[in-house]
Amino acid sequence: xxxxxxxxxxxxxxxxxxxxxxxxxxxxxxxxxxxxxxxxxxxxxxxxxxxxxxxxxxxxxxxxxxxxxxxxxxxxxxxxxxxxxxxxxxxxxxxxxxxxxxxxxxxxxxxxxxxxx
Amino acid sequence: xxxxxxxxxxxxxxxxxxxxxxxxxxxxxxxxxxxxxxxxxxxxxxxxxxxxxxxxxxxxxxxxxxxxxxxxxxxxxxxxxxxxxxxxxxxxxxxxxxxxxxxxxxxxxxxx
Numbered sequence: 001x002x003x004x005x006x007x008x009x010x011x012x013x014x015x016x017x018x019x020x021x022x023x024x025x026x027x028x029x030x031x032x033x034x035x036x037x038x039x040x041x042x043x044x045x046x047x048x049x050x051x052x053x054x055x056x057x058x059x060x061x062x063x064x065x066x067x068x069x070x071x072x073x074x075x076x077x078x079x080x081x082x083x084x085x086x087x088x089x090x091x092x093x094x095x096x097x098x099x100x101x102x103x104x105x106x107x108x109x110x111x112x113x114x115x116x117x
Numbered sequence: 118x119x120x121x122x123x124x125x126x127x128x129x130x131x132x133x134x135x136x137x138x139x140x141x142x143x144x145x146x147x148x149x150x151x152x153x154x155x156x157x158x159x160x161x162x163x164x165x166x167x168x169x170x171x172x173x174x175x176x177x178x179x180x181x182x183x184x185x186x187x188x189x190x191x192x193x194x195x196x197x198x199x200x201x202x203x204x205x206x207x208x209x210x211x212x213x214x215x216x217x218x219x220x221x222x223x224x225x226x227x228x229x
Contacts, residue, residue, distance in 0.1 A: 042221040105151070107163075108162070
């Protein structure tokens with residue numbers, strides 16, 4: 001139990017569906033992240049929120065839309081996805097998003113396994 | 118959390134032996150390095166970190182070695198146990214407000 005909870009753990013959706021992934025952290029952290037882990041690539045950073053403000057958008061297609069209503073919750077809204085978007089989506093949190101070491105220790109959730117048909 | 122289908126370097130080790138997992142990095146500006154462990158069905162977990170002003174750091178049963186000259190990082194696990202079976206990622210951070218960059222990972226299999 002890392003203190004970061006992701007739901008759903010598994011999601012199957014069609015290309016025209018709209019769905020959302022949810023992440024909640026119980027660690028009192030101020031930074032939250034979405035990573036994508038696919039079969040063909042290493043962990044890819046998608047978005048970073050620091051104190052509810054988006055600080056990183058790593059050239060992610062607009063069919064992925066993040067939302068951070070407060071420091072404890074992070075959503076990833078999905079719309080008109082493609083089969084190549086099938087992957088494990090990992091949420092993480094850290095105390096703050098700062099340079100170097102204080103950024104370093106990320107606490108990950110167990111991921112949401114997404115399959116796009 | 119498994120990287121199914123990803124062609125990962127694999128290391129097979131007999132239970133009780135020591136394991137050495139290697140990682141090469143390319144950014145000479147990277148000044149902070151972290152090792153993560155990802156067990157099947159789980160997210161990555163922090164193991165140990167090291168700053169560039171050090172060349173060695175020890176934890177419980179794990180040691181990280183940093184060779185800045187050849188941009189090489191290694192993770193040594195002493196007396197490897199079945200519970201150590203996982204994918205191990207190195208990650209680097211360069212100075213400034215930049216996020217972690219993860220390597221591709223190495224799959225460690227422990228043979229009982």
